[in-house]
Amino acid sequence: MLAPTRPDAARPVLISVGTRPEIIKMAPLYDALRAAGLPVAWVHTGQHGDMAETLYEFFGIAPAYRVTLERRNGRLAHLNSLLLEQLTEVFESAQPQAVLVHGDTTSTWASAQAAFYLDVPIGHVEAGLRTFNAREPFPEEKNRELTARLAHWHFSPTPGAAANLRAEGIATAQIHMVGNTAVDAALGGCDRLGALLDQGRPVLPPDIDGLRTQLGGRPLVTVTAHRRENWGDGIRDVARAVAQLLAQHPELMVVWPVHGNPAVADTVRGELGQLPPPLASRLTLCPPLDYPALLWCLRHSVLALTDSGGIQEEGAALSTPVLVLRNTTERPELIEAGAGELVGTDTARIVARVGQLLAKPAALQRMRDAVNPFGDGRTAARIAEVLRQDLAVAA
Numbered sequence: 428m429l430a431p432t433r434p435d436a437a438r439p440v441l442i443s444v445g446t447r448p449e450i451i452k453m454a455p456l457y458d459a460l461r462a463a464g465l466p467v468a469w470v471h472t473g474q475h476g477d478m479a480e481t482l483y484e485f486f487g488i489a490p491a492y493r494v495t496l497e498r499r500n501g502r503l504a505h506l507n508s509l510l511l512e513q514l515t516e517v518f519e520s521a522q523p524q525a526v527l528v529h530g531d532t533t534s535t536w537a538s539a540q541a542a543f544y545l546d547v548p549i550g551h552v553e554a555g556l557r558t559f560n561a562r563e564p565f566p567e568e569k570n571r572e573l574t575a576r577l578a579h580w581h582f583s584p585t586p587g588a589a590a591n592l593r594a595e596g597i598a599t600a601q602i603h604m605v606g607n608t609a610v611d612a613a614l615g616g617c618d619r620l621g622a623l624l625d626q627g628r629p630v631l632p633p634d635i636d637g638l639r640t641q642l643g644g645r646p647l648v649t650v651t652a653h654r655r656e657n658w659g660d661g662i663r664d665v666a667r668a669v670a671q672l673l674a675q676h677p678e679l680m681v682v683w684p685v686h687g688n689p690a691v692a693d694t695v696r697g698e699l700g701q702l703p704p705p706l707a708s709r710l711t712l713c714p715p716l717d718y719p720a721l722l723w724c725l726r727h728s729v730l731a732l733t734d735s736g737g738i739q740e741e742g743a744a745l746s747t748p749v750l751v752l753r754n755t756t757e758r759p760e761l762i763e764a765g766a767g768e769l770v771g772t773d774t775a776r777i778v779a780r781v782g783q784l785l786a787k788p789a790a791l792q793r794m795r796d797a798v799n800p801f802g803d804g805r806t807a808a809r810i811a812e813v814l815r816q817d818l819a820v821a822a
């Protein structure tokens with residue numbers, strides 16, 4: 428789709444992202460593109476506001492363009508039209524030789540549409556993931572598929588994702604099997620975190636610093652949940668599983684960075700906000716964590732319970748087994764590699780499976796030892812090399 432026609436070193440390669448996971452996964456590419464000599468500029472679409480700033484500071488990224496969204500309601504159509512209008516103005520001003528987008532968010536799809544209308548070629552990072560279920564996740568599954576119809580470069584994390592694109596008629600020459608930049612970000616992020624901790628910098632928030640002191644040799648489980656399909660009963664049932672696990676396993680510690688969306692936070696705090704002290708003292712409910720703090724939790728956990736996509740990849744990168752709180756995943760490779768399992772949101776099923784794994788260290792170790800199917804931490808460099816060959820590098 429829309430091959431590059433006017434590579435011009437004076438025109439930037441734009442990275443256009445708006446949510447926490449996109450920023451995390453495109454940050455390695457920002458450095459890799461510059462190392463390859465490409466002129467790159469970062470566009471923040473404004474889809475996520477508060478979570479974004481600390482990420483830019485941690486990764487040392489100063490967006491060249493920032494969109495401010497004046498949302499009048501919570502409709503997806505309203506968000507998409509606002510983004511389309513405002514990103515079009517940014518792209519007209521920036522005159523990019525290419526626009527790079529990530530994954531499956533509304534920012535992804537709107538950025539691709541805006542670039543397409545301006546005849547600017549599009550690179551799609553984390554291309555080809557499919558559940559083949561338009562409602563799970565909604566709207567992400569179709570955002571990603573629709574973006575594939577407009578993209579010229581398709582950067583797939585796994586052979587399975589590449590096969591999905593070929594089955595949809597994408598030319599093989601436009602599909603690049605490069606791994607997932609989540610691995611680059613996680614490995615690089617842990618190195619950066621370690622250096623900051625060695626320097627005695629206050630990089631962990633008080634909640635996590637306290638947990639770090641309190642943990643000792645006790646098993647820690649990190650929980651996150653935010654998906655639309657889990658709002659209401661799903662997240663309620665996960666919270667109930669956490670309460671039962673804390674009661675059944677007196678050594679167990681749990682940290683749950685609670686997503687800011689009231690549809691999530693109200694349910695979680697309703698179920699877990701009033702536990703008896705012996706359980707509450709081993710549960711850390713905290714606001715969404717900065718990325719380095721989340722990495723610390725993942726790295727020191729025996730298990731992660733999550734419906735997040737990125738945490739599935741990060742768990743594999745950091746050798747932390749993941750129980751996926753969904754009925755389906757666009758990351759079947761995690762399951763096939765033995766690094767994770769689908770457990771859904773049923774309370775009894777979560778309690779039983781976590782209990783089995785805690786009782787069988789050898790089973791947990793087998794999951795830790797699984798080969799990470801999402802790449803080796805050099806994905807951003809591979810993507811930059813493909814683009815360097817097709818675009819104009821700075822003189």
Ligand SMILES: CC(=O)N[C@@H]1[C@@H](OP(=O)(O)OP(=O)(O)OC[C@H]2O[C@@H](n3ccc(=O)[nH]c3=O)[C@H](O)[C@@H]2O)O[C@H](CO)[C@@H](O)[C@@H]1O
Pocket residue numbers: 446447448449451452529530531532535553556564567568651653684685714715716717718719721722734735736737738741757
């Ligand atoms: C269907 C699907 O899977 N779609 C995914 C979705 O992303 P997601 O499911 O990974 O979304 P979240 O879970 O919100 O973000 C996760 C990131 O946030 C960090 N994190 C988490 C909690 C916290 O307290 N502090 C943090 O720092 C964490 O380490 C991780 O890196 O859209 C992305 C963009 O298109 C896609 O890539 C991706 O396919």
